[in-house]
Amino acid sequence: MPGDGVHRVVVVGGGFGGLQAVEKLRRAPVEVTLVDRRNFHLFQPLSYQVATGALSPGEIAYPLRAIFKRAANVRVMMAEVAGFDLGARELQLRSVAGVPVPATLPYDSLIVAGGSQYSYFGHEEWREYAAEVKSLESALLVRGRILAAFEAAEFEPDPERRAAWLTFVVVGGGPTGVEMAGQIGELARDTLKRDFRAIDSRTGRILLVEATDRLLTTFPPKLSSRAKRSLERLGVTPMLNTTVTDIEADAVTVEAAGGGSQRIPTRTIIWAAGVTASRMAATLGELTGAELDRAGRIAVEPDLTLPGHPEVFALGDMVRVRQTDGSVVTLPGVAPAAMQQGRYAAKVIEARLGGRSTGPFHYRDKGNLATIGRGSAVADIKGLKLSGFLAWMTWLLIHLWYLVGFQNRIVVFVRWSFSFFTHGRGARLITAQAMERPSDHHAA
Amino acid sequence: MPGDGVHRVVVVGGGFGGLQAVEKLRRAPVEVTLVDRRNFHLFQPLSYQVATGALSPGEIAYPLRAIFKRAANVRVMMAEVAGFDLGARELQLRSVAGVPVPATLPYDSLIVAGGSQYSYFGHEEWREYAAEVKSLESALLVRGRILAAFEAAEFEPDPERRAAWLTFVVVGGGPTGVEMAGQIGELARDTLKRDFRAIDSRTGRILLVEATDRLLTTFPPKLSSRAKRSLERLGVTPMLNTTVTDIEADAVTVEAAGGGSQRIPTRTIIWAAGVTASRMAATLGELTGAELDRAGRIAVEPDLTLPGHPEVFALGDMVRVRQTDGSVVTLPGVAPAAMQQGRYAAKVIEARLGGRSTGPFHYRDKGNLATIGRGSAVADIKGLKLSGFLAWMTWLLIHLWYLVGFQNRIVVFVRWSFSFFTHGRGARLITAQAMERPSDHHAA
DSSP states (O other): OTTSOOEEEEEEOOSHHHHHHHHHHTTSSEEEEEEESSSEEEOGGGHHHHHTTSSOHHHHEEEHHHHTTTOTTEEEEEEEEEEEETTTTEEEEEESTTOOOOSEEEOSEEEEOOOEEEOOTTOGGGTTTEEOSSSHHHHHHHHHHHHHHHHHHHHOOSHHHHHHHTEEEEEOOSHHHHHHHHHHHHIIIIITTTTOSSSOGGGOEEEEEOSSSSSOTTSOHHHHHHHHHHHHHTTEEEEOSEEEEEEETTEEEEEETTSOEEEEEOSEEEEOOOEEEOHHHHHHHHHHOOOBOTTOOEEEOTTSEETTEEEEEEOGGGEEEEOTTSOEEOOOSSHHHHHHHHHHHHHHHHHHHTTOOOOOOOOOOOOEEEEEETTEEEEEETTEEEEEHHHHHHHHHHHHHHSSSHHHHHHHHHHHHHHHHHOOOTTOOOOGGGSOOGGGSSOO | OTTSOOEEEEEEOOSHHHHHHHHHHTTSSEEEEEEESSSEEEOGGGHHHHTTTSSOHHHHEEEHHHHTTTOTTEEEEEEEEEEEETTTTEEEEEESTTOOOOSEEEOSEEEEOOOEEEOOTTOGGGTTTEEOSSSHHHHHHHHHHHHHHHHHHHHOOSHHHHHHHTEEEEEOOSHHHHHHHHHHHHIIIIITTTTOSSSOGGGOEEEEEOSSSSSOTTSOHHHHHHHHHHHHHTTEEEEOSEEEEEEETTEEEEEETTSOEEEEEOSEEEEOOOEEEOHHHHHHHHHHOOOBOTTOOEEEOTTSEETTEEEEEEOGGGEEEEOTTSOEEOOOSSHHHHHHHHHHHHHHHHHHHTTOOOOOOOOOOOOEEEEEETTEEEEEETTEEEEEHHHHHHHHHHHHHHSSSHHHHHHHHHHHHHHHHHOOOTTOOOOGGGSOOGGGSSOO
């Protein structure tokens, strides 16, 4: 391909933003290479459902090659980005799973959509005890820990230790934290209620720790309080104005805003607070002088390119966008924002090849959705505030619609319908990767 | 429970045999404890489909607690068996995943259904390079290796090394080996045919190495040759009368029966030869003096009990059965044999409690089935020999029928129907556990 004069676009990241960019470029006169560490696209808004056994990994992940198999100008490369040579217009690659990818990959246009990951507020040592549910592997780990905690409680003779096994702490009251706490509530109250003989799973305590004074701060206050009430009905105890100050193998220490610290014995902690941009943002910041914010996001120009490098785009969770008036805005870290940016970057590349100019990127807010449990959600769509069953149906249809892969939509629909009517969860497996608890190899 | 006079039955192993024993005892006047290292029943005849991305783990595995949640006299215990004290009638347990199970578990009747695993003919070092597909974890490992091999071939510039990535060697021409080779054939010829740009996945070589002179030796010769022809149509090369003499990270050395050794460069080797009984068979043999055969199976009495211990039953893949004439027979290592034995053991326990006596165990051969690919299978049912589409439909219906969990049947049916009509495979994910190749941490 190199040297034959066709414009070469390299897209880094097969998430929502990268996927839309490639999708839009498949009919353009360019050669596209999509680089990702994984061979699949993860429908990340549903990874929390894998973490509670409602869905299987194969239902929310789809092979990148399968998505683009009929796009003759698109090739997929499973590799890790090792660095950028912006002067030479080359990406440096590192091999994954033994795949002998080239060490460098030249480009004419580059789109970097590296996403974000959870940060632990400078306490990396907490990661081991408080897993997150953003990656598929971590979601499987969380699933194993939650299920094994109920198993352990069933056989624990000491009442205090049993109570610790039956205490689940979710840190962070954003959409992911709310969804996880709600799902654990359903698991304990409903799915598992007949599964045990010595314990009553319904006595499980689910604590949702949030530093600010309400849940779902990106929603209107009215929906925050509705979400809170729905969670309480599922047996979840929201702890507002409360910060986590320490995490150990067998406890979380929290501090209320008014003062007063308490150590809560628990064996299962789920982290859903504090997102930080992909490390590629910092690398690109160093190379171009573009500013970074505290969450590690790089500031891109109004057309999503890097300062001094109109051929390099960055987008999604790893960027903030400079407006034409010079101010820099942070867009919501949701799929539609990344998707719009991905399509925009592709459009700019196409326009340039056709000698046309384009205006700056403009974000269109499609609304905000979060689910709480069976038949319960909140939605804020262009000022229309929904909650309860109607919001949940909206959530269901939108998520099914966007689930990549026709087969997955059907399978997920079958599984969800079944779960809804029978309250069952088929994918409650504790697989080997989740068998080891951190306390097994550390002095607890 | 202990001490209240109710007869305590402990069942070890949640496979086909153990599950049927518990199922039959759920209405008997006994207390049942089902002990398994895993929290799920694995529908093992389909684990090879996970290994090729046709099915997800959650579709062939079902939580044991969910199966018995309405059986009030059954409790499930996730634990490993550490030993037996047959004199004291106690099982010794070891903790799994931090679950604080008791160290000993007393019983009045014990049913041991520990199954079997693959042996490597005394070459344990081969296990690392030649994974098997019997356990869910290993099937996922194989899936990652097969898919990553195609990824690697796509980017390998050296033609010889590329050919090695595109060579897949399956060792063992029994049902599992035939199924695996057929599935890899479909993957290469069909599912992946549009996925790559630099390679043609259809050029992949799939070798099926079998030591005897035909495939599927437990079937009539006519069906063996039909299976061979079907495999050849899928691009598989059966190598009969051929033994494996060495396995390395990047090659298999084989020897033809007539002499003549060749070293075949390959990066993906799948082991489907040589089964050995659970180690519990050897332990029970030492304790009771019951004889073991070369495959580690223990000889049980005509009523499936151990010599001198009428209260201890052993069954399934880990036993051979003494007949009333003193001879010892090996039953086929298939699900129906284990299921019949499980039900029999439960029946004997119930009969004894009611003061009735029972005859010896009698195996009823339900026939033999193996699938080769889409719409192709062989079946030998009470002398009726089927092959092709009809055999495949029979196979499909029987397997769906026996898939534990109503939801799983629907989901698997949706996925299979979809695969059948679109030739797609949704679960082609390379997840982290499969990312490391043995050659990564060994000098190759």
